[in-house]
Amino acid sequence: MNADLFSFQNYKDFIRAQINREGQERGYQARLALQAGCQRSFLSQVLNGDLHLQREHGAELARFWELDEGESEYFIGLIDLARAGTPHLKRLILGRLAQIKETRENLTQRIRGKDFGDLEIGATYYSSWYWTAIHIAVSVPAFRTATALAERLALPVELVRATLKRLEELGIVKREGQGWNIGPRDVHVPADSPFNEANHANWRYRAIQNIQLNHKDATHYTAVFTMSRADANKLQRTLTDTLVEARRLIAPSPEEELYCLSADFFRV
Helix, strand or coil: CCCCHHHCCCHHHHHHHHHHHCCCCCCHHHHHHHHHCCCHHHHHHHHHCCCCCCHHHHHHHHHHCCCCHHHHHHHHHHHHHHHCCCHHHHHHHHHHHHHHHHHHHCHHHHCCCCCCCCHHHHHHHCCCHHHHHHHHHCCCHHHCCHHHHHHHHCCCHHHHHHHHHHHHHCCCEEEECCEEEECCCCCCCCCCCCCHHHHHHHHHHHHHHHHHHCCCCCCCCCCCCCCCHHHHHHHHHHHHHHHHHHHHHHCCCCCCCCCCCCCCCCCC
């Protein structure tokens, strides 16, 4: 795992942090130099003096650390910032770095989908938790019939059948033989959507129900605490990164069971 790149304003500090994190690995700095395509002595002079890496060095290090596109652009931007020779150029680069961070911290920009443009359709889909549950659950082979869905979700089978029919009309699910599957239309509710509050409320309600059932395989955590604003910003970035990483894990995972992930973090 890499250090929190977006908390750094100096690329050398980030490299030092990476070296410190890998302190138990012998020859790590030499590996960095090899990956960057430079001599180890040159890298030492960079970290301990006024010399700077080139953009090409930064690109190779970003690949070595498996940084994503935004992280790589930010890291190389930090190199550009350190090498900038005029105040005007520094301001331009700082502006670009700020844009990258803002985009990074905007989860809606990082987890993209297609929201409903029709308010009436959206009002239907986000009216209750079971619309989303049925929509997602049909991706599991064992839950691709109305009867199986009704049993799994503890819902009346007629309600499930009616919901599936409406979801089919919206292109959200589709018929496959004697059952159902995910349709061609993707669904995501952006932060500025009028349905965002209803979507969160639906699943918080389900979370409360799950707490009451006291399932041993569930995890529920609530904490109210004080901390510095700087640390709160770091925590929020960590949670955002965790959610994005969760999406990367979820996407290729085989459909076997239906789960719900809720995460809340806010200043009281």
